[in-house]
Amino acid sequence: NSFVRDAADTIGPAVVRIDSDQASLRKAMTVSGSVSEGRVGGKPTSGRSGVIRGTGCGLVIDAEEGYVVTNSHVVKREEKVKVTFIDGNVYDGEVKGVDSLTDIALIKLKPRAGHALPVATLGNSDSVEVGDYAIALGNPLGLDNSVTLGIISNVHRTSAELGITDRRVDFVQTDCAINPGNSGGPLVNEFSEVVALNTAIRADAEGIGFAIPINTVKRVASLLANGEKVPHPFIGIRMVDNFTANSAFGDRALELPVGTVIVDVIEKSPAALAGLAVGDVITAVNGVVMNGAQILDRV
Known part of the structure; x- marks a missing residue:
């Protein structure tokens, strides 16, 4: 077996699709020379009101508590969501907490008797280096259970560098093929450990994607699980x-x-x-x- 297959077999069962019905403004976005979160961001070229079904990814990080992490732009606070596993099992989930400045949200699944949740192995993003293998799992463009392979292109992209003024978080850069629908899905190393959470792509180029380091995800998710606000110092x-x-x-x-x-x-x-x-x-x-x-x- 290849390490890519091992990663897909090991982490894949803990990757979920998140569907949410929400009244929103549907916008077709085109972003040139900037970063787009799941192609969300920038100036809308057109839009119409309606109820849309938003689809993104999530990752089970705590099977006992039923916690799933995803991006905050995939869900909203207080929202009810449907969470679908690779084996077809569907769970009701409730958004436990959201931190928009790091683009991280935590969902709690309602327990179901007789079905143990799979859980992902989380690595240490501080040990990630440029040139490491990177494997992206998710649902790009609604194509469930897709796997792509690339490398880590940079380990310390700042939100300021990328022009994302409403974020306070570092990013890992990868050339893995990630697209809308990958948001909230894992970026995995060759040892089948999750090292980052996919969140954004360069809208005017290919092979430039960004993910939130898993150590940041763990820290924020722990605070959200305890009902705490994530501190973001302001000095101006x-x-x-x-x-x-x-x-x-x-x-x-x-x-x-x-x-x-x-x-x-x-x-x-x-x-x-x-x-x-x-x-x-x-x-x-x-x-x-x-x-x-x-x-x-x-x-």
Whole structure:
């Protein structure tokens, strides 16, 4: 057996299709030069009101509690959903919690006597490296139980780099073929461990997809399971890694020390009141080196 087949056999039973009937505005989206969450985002070219059936993926992470993780853009808070397993079993599910800033949602399934839930093995996304194999499982374009193979292209894409201003999360980049319907499905390594949750694609290109590291998913899901809000610190700055600052500061960026560059400061924010200014470089916070813009959220 190949490692791809092993991954599909091991993780596939824990991957579910999520169907939700919701009153919404149906929009045909075209996004050029930006990132699209399951092709959701950007400016609508057309739209009409109606009840639509939204389809995405989810992953069982706790069989005993019946917890399934997915993307927040697949479901909404308080929504009832239908969850279908690869063996055809259908469960009723309720959205336990949603954190839109990390695009993570937690669903709790209603227990059913005599049917034990399959559960995925979760890996350690901190150990993922560029060039590692990546296997995407999901339901692209409604085609259930699809499997694609690629590699990890980058391990630290920030939401600022991708122009996703309403997210506070790092992304793993992959060239796996993922499409609308893969949202909320797993990205698996060659050892049949889930290392990320597929969430977004580049709308104007092929072979550029993004997934949320599984360590982030585990942290957020744990808080949502306990009914807690996910903390997102606010100091009032927009920042980029110094190696991406050339577009903002030109040649000056070549002289910047390792750290996080402030490119915007909100007026009267805590950062402004503390005297931080555009062009300042944050090199460390409480002894933690700022070698990535998203690290500040974790300190």
